[in-house]
Amino acid sequence: MAAKSPPMHKTRNHLPSNAKAVAIDLLNARLADGIDLALVTKQAHWNLKGPQFIGIHEMLDGFRTAQDEWNDTMAERIVQVGGTALGTTQTVAASTKLAPYPTDVYAIADHLAALIDRFADYANALHENIDQAADAGDADTADIFTEVSRGIDKQLWFLEAHVQEPTGHIRDGNRG
Numbered sequence: 001m002a003a004k005s006p007p008m009h010k011t012r013n014h015l016p017s018n019a020k021a022v023a024i025d026l027l028n029a030r031l032a033d034g035i036d037l038a039l040v041t042k043q044a045h046w047n048l049k050g051p052q053f054i055g056i057h058e059m060l061d062g063f064r065t066a067q068d069e070w071n072d073t074m075a076e077r078i079v080q081v082g083g084t085a086l087g088t089t090q091t092v093a094a095s096t097k098l099a100p101y102p103t104d105v106y107a108i109a110d111h112l113a114a115l116i117d118r119f120a121d122y123a124n125a126l127h128e129n130i131d132q133a134a135d136a137g138d139a140d141t142a143d144i145f146t147e148v149s150r151g152i153d154k155q156l157w158f159l160e161a162h163v164q165e166p167t168g169h170i171r172d173g174n175r176g
């Protein structure tokens with residue numbers, strides 16, 4: 001975490017200061033996760049090996065493009081409500097809720113399992129944040145979380161579709 005809380009900047013945005021404070025905290029939490037997710041998406045894109053290589057390699061590039069846009073939207077919302085977007089390597093490493101990504105895996109199944117774990121954790125945090133932002137009175141931030149959540153749910157589906165059996169059982173990456 002940062003050594004001290006960044007100052008709140010004055011803005012003509014009429015949201016109550018408590019709603020702004022809640023939104024800034026939630027958005028910075030998901031920004032840290034989102035930057036981490038963007039990095040691990042490329043980590044897998046570069047290092048995976050196996051017969052499905054090219055399809056997954058290219059799919060992950062598309063994921064990353066969308067993630068960069070969502071991270072930018074969340075960071076800019078933080079600033080719009082008077083906060084400081086925390087997007088440095090140091091702040092992200094200190095704040096991310098995602099498990100550290102393995103750097104010693106290569107098989108496609110291992111990368112898919114590692115990605116599914118992290119995408120699922122991120123998706124579920126976003127689902128909670130939609131209601132938390134709305135309850136705090138910031139419908140616009142709730143809308144941003146809804147947009148990101150919808151996109152991440154779709155990316156999670158794309159990942160899980162590679163490992164799901166027709167019964168719906170997930171062979172790898174089952175979180176139990």
Ligand SMILES: [Fe+2]
Binds near residue numbers: 045
């Ligand atoms: Fe590439």
